[in-house]
Amino acid sequence: METKNHRIYAMSVASVYIHYVAKAERKGRSKAEVDEIICWLTGHSQAGLSDELSNKTSFEDFFAQAPKMNPSRALITGVVCGVRVEDIEEPTMREIRYLDKLVDELAKGRPMAKILRQ
Incomplete structure (x- = not known):
């Protein structure tokens, strides 16, 4: 049986x-900032x-094969x-939600230095 998470990972x-x-552009931010x-x-x-x-890499492969996940991502909360x-206990879902949270912060106008936990 296919789970909801499995469908998300395969996207x-x-x-x-x-x-x-x-989302970023609607709020006056740029594609370059998302990148x-x-x-x-x-x-x-x-x-x-x-x-x-x-x-068209899946989320599961994208995070599993990422060159080096940033250790500061553990500072992402909310x-x-x-x-x-x-x-979130499941590692792949946590990585997806970290990314969602960062894009939300960008769209809300947060400065890049704070988004990137600098």
């Missing part, structure tokens, strides 16, 4: 990425991120979709 990052960018957040979180270069998007990200 391509590219299919959600367009929504991340649209910076994703690269900070995963260790991807801009070229590597572009390749993953072109290849609520996404009614759930505290720091309380």
Whole structure:
């Protein structure tokens, strides 16, 4: 039986990425800032991120094969979709929600230095 999480993990990052960018742009932020957040979180270069998007890599593979997940991501706290990200036990779902939370912070106008936990 397929679970909801399994369907999310199998979704391509590219299919959600367009929504991340649209959300940021609606709030006066840029695609470049979304890319910076994703690269900070995963260790991807801009070229590597572009390749993953072109290849329609699933969320599960995207995070599992990320060059170097940023250790500062553990500083990301708060609520996404009614759930505290720091309380999510399943690792892949936690990574997805970290990304969601960072994009939310961008759309809310938070400075990049604070988003990137600097």
